[in-house]
Amino acid sequence: xxxNKNLFLGKPTAFQVMVKPIGPVCNLNxxxxxxxxxxxxxxxxxxxxxKEEILEHFIKQNIESHQVPVVxxxxxxxxxxxxxxxxxxxxxxxxxxxxxxxxxxxxxxxNGTLLDDEWCRFLHANQFLVGISIDGPEELHNVYRxxxxxxxxxSRVMRSIELLQxxxxxxxxxxxxxxxxxxxxxxxxxxxxxxGSQYIQFLPIVEQIAEDVSEDxxxxxxxxxxxxxxxxxxxxDPEQYGNFLISVFDEWVRxxxxxxxxxxxxxxxxxxxxxxxxLCVLNSTCGxxxxxxxxxxxxxxxxxxxxxxxxxNIVDNSLVSMIHSEKQVTFGRxxxxxxxxxxxxxxxxxxxxxxxxxNRIANTADGEPGLNYLCEGYYAFFRHIHPYMQFMADELQKxxxxxxxxxxxxxxxxxxxxxxxPGDVKPEKVNKEIKPQKKRIGRNxxxxxxxxxxxxxxxxxxxxx
Numbered sequence: 001x002x003x004n005k006n007l008f009l010g011k012p013t014a015f016q017v018m019v020k021p022i023g024p025v026c027n028l029n030x031x032x033x034x035x036x037x038x039x040x041x042x043x044x045x046x047x048x049x050x051k052e053e054i055l056e057h058f059i060k061q062n063i064e065s066h067q068v069p070v071v072x073x074x075x076x077x078x079x080x081x082x083x084x085x086x087x088x089x090x091x092x093x094x095x096x097x098x099x100x101x102x103x104x105x106x107x108x109x110x111n112g113t114l115l116d117d118e119w120c121r122f123l124h125a126n127q128f129l130v131g132i133s134i135d136g137p138e139e140l141h142n143v144y145r146x147x148x149x150x151x152x153x154x155s156r157v158m159r160s161i162e163l164l165q166x167x168x169x170x171x172x173x174x175x176x177x178x179x180x181x182x183x184x185x186x187x188x189x190x191x192x193x194x195x196g197s198q199y200i201q202f203l204p205i206v207e208q209i210a211e212d213v214s215e216d217x218x219x220x221x222x223x224x225x226x227x228x229x230x231x232x233x234x235x236x237d238p239e240q241y242g243n244f245l246i247s248v249f250d251e252w253v254r255x256x257x258x259x260x261x262x263x264x265x266x267x268x269x270x271x272x273x274x275x276x277x278x279l280c281v282l283n284s285t286c287g288x289x290x291x292x293x294x295x296x297x298x299x300x301x302x303x304x305x306x307x308x309x310x311x312x313n314i315v316d317n318s319l320v321s322m323i324h325s326e327k328q329v330t331f332g333r334x335x336x337x338x339x340x341x342x343x344x345x346x347x348x349x350x351x352x353x354x355x356x357x358x359n360r361i362a363n364t365a366d367g368e369p370g371l372n373y374l375c376e377g378y379y380a381f382f383r384h385i386h387p388y389m390q391f392m393a394d395e396l397q398k399x400x401x402x403x404x405x406x407x408x409x410x411x412x413x414x415x416x417x418x419x420x421x422p423g424d425v426k427p428e429k430v431n432k433e434i435k436p437q438k439k440r441i442g443r444n445x446x447x448x449x450x451x452x453x454x455x456x457x458x459x460x461x462x463x464x465x
Contacts (some may be wrong), residue, residue: 003270013325015061015288018074018302021087023294024046024077028111028153031144032205034220035078036307042295043216049083049418052090054296054315059094061319066213071102076109076302080346085122092126106133109174111145112160113153120167129200130171132161140181144234163197172199174459179233179278182240185247193260201263202248204241205424206359206373222306223361231361233371242377246384254410258403268382271351272389273396284353287332289322300331303358339369341374348382353387356437 024038025048042048050058063071073095075088085198095104108123109131123130134157135141138234142152151357164171173192175181181188192200210221221229236244245264252262262414267279280286290311291302297318300309309331322328335357342364343354354360355372372378388409392402 015065015290016072016074017058017290017292017298017319018049018076019058019292020076020078020294021080022052022078022082024078025082026077026111027113027147028079029146029147029148029150032176032207032232034205034207034261034303035305037218037220040216040218040363041305041307042293045295048078049292050294050296055091056094057316058296058319059091059312060098061106062218063098063100065318065320066102069102070105070462071099072105072107074107074109079111079114081110081114081119082106085119088122088126091220105129109133111153112157113147115160115163117163117167119171120163123164123169124167128169130164130169130170131174132157133174133176134158134161134195135175135178136181137191140184140188141293143197144176144178145178158195165196171197172201173197174201174203177202177236177241177244179236179240181324182236182244186251189251190250193256197276198259199261199263202245203277203357204236204374205232206235207360208361218306222304222308223358224276224308229361236374238374238376238378239380240377241374244382245377245381249381249385249388251403253385254413255406257392257406258401265385266353268385269389269392269402272393281356282351282353284336285332286335286357288323289326298348301358303356304331316414338370340364342366342368342371346379348379348386351382352378362389 023042024035026033026036029036039045041046059073062073070348073091074224075091079182088108091106095106106126107129112132112134121126133145134154135143135145138152138154141154141157145153145157147153161171173195175188175192189200207220208223208224208225209232210217210219211228211230213219213221213227221227223327248262249265252260252265263279264282267277267282271282277283280289287300289301291299291303291305292314293299296314298311298314298317299305300311311317311325311328314322335354336376338357338360339349339354342363343352346352352372355374355378359373360370362375363369364371388405391408392405395402395404
């Protein structure tokens with residue numbers, strides 16, 4: 001298989017615009033939010049709303065630019081639900097006007113605090129996919145996710161999740177991994193499963209704070225910033241993030257493959273088989289996910305809303321011309337072309353591709369700049385998952401289900417357990433502890449895996465294969 005298959009980049013043939021119809025305005029004041037201060041870019045703006053004329057201009061262009069049967073619209077913020085339901089009824093009306101024979105899909109990313117029965121009925125009736133931002137159990141979520149008064153938001157978000165389930169609205173979850181919940185990977189993962197999230201996204205937060213800017217300037221700065229900076233205290237630590245991913249993966253690979261979808265794991269498997277990962281962070285290049293602001297301004301990426309990444313305004317320039325511009329193509333290629341030597345030579349370059357360029361704020365062991373801040377964690381993670389990913393990749397090549405990895409892992413875990421002698425150091429604890437055996441297990445004795453079945457009806461079958 002060609003693991004470097006996705007290293008080629010021409011002009012993007014498909015793209016997905018992240019629309020900010022209300023710009024950086026939000027009803028919350030999350031401590032780690034990187035978007036709230038973008039209001040400083042538009043100091044003279046009194047009302048942050050993507051007005052109908054520009055909205056229609058964008059919808060028309062976005063549909064016409066995609067020569068595919070399905071066109072997606074991603075609505076984000078700030079908090080997009082602050083615009084009210086009628087705003088999105090108008091969105092649907094305009095989409096229908098220009099859809100032709102194409103199917104339109106809408107995705108709404110929300111903090112969930114403003115949803116009610118009426119909202120959920122609307123979302124279900126119009127088949128919106130909803131992304132809910134929630135960082136785990138109450139004590140972890142409420143550390144940073146607060147409203148304007150500094151009050152916690154978890155209870156309100158949970159109420160919205162209940163309403164989404166009541167009205168059968170399809171939803172997934174986005175959890176920001178920070179310096180606090182990063183120490184509780186299984187608590188976060190189990191919680192997300194318990195609330196009914198089957199598609200789980202983890203977003204590591206890493207930000208640089210400039211120490212030499214005025215009150216009116218952006219304090220959270222890009223990797224290119226040359227002034228004095230420090231890593232924000234809420235940022236997840238590299239080793240911490242690696243351990244977080246490994247802990248969740250060990251649970252997932254033993255119990256949840258094919259039942260729960262963790263975006264990072266699915267994308268990694270795609271890289272293992274030489275396909276496009278579907279996650280820009282792990283792709284070799286980027287540039288096919290520009291950001292549209294409330295006034296029609298287009299930037300290279302949601303994480304690069306800086307003046308140097310401004311592509312133009314949709315009123316004056318076509319969407320396609322901006323995405324295919326030399327500036328944007330160069331931005332996308334730079335992810336690959338600016339890798340430091342340590343990354344170029346890394347055995348897991350094919351899987352990691354240097355991570356998000358926004359986080360390339362560290363130096364390599366040789367002092368070369370451009371290393372991803374999370375490199376240590378990523379390397380530990382990819383090294384750990386290598387044998388499991390290789391097994392699943394081989395299964396796919398044989399047109400078998402990747403979920404077969406769970407049986408494979410279970411067999412390996414049992415073999416290790418049975419080889420242990422009393423007094424041996426136990427291997428790292430996994431889902432269920434298997435105690436060392438002092439004697440041969442009888443066929444009719446309880447299986448040591450803890451399933452409650454007799455040994456002959458459980459793991460003995462695996463060892464006989």
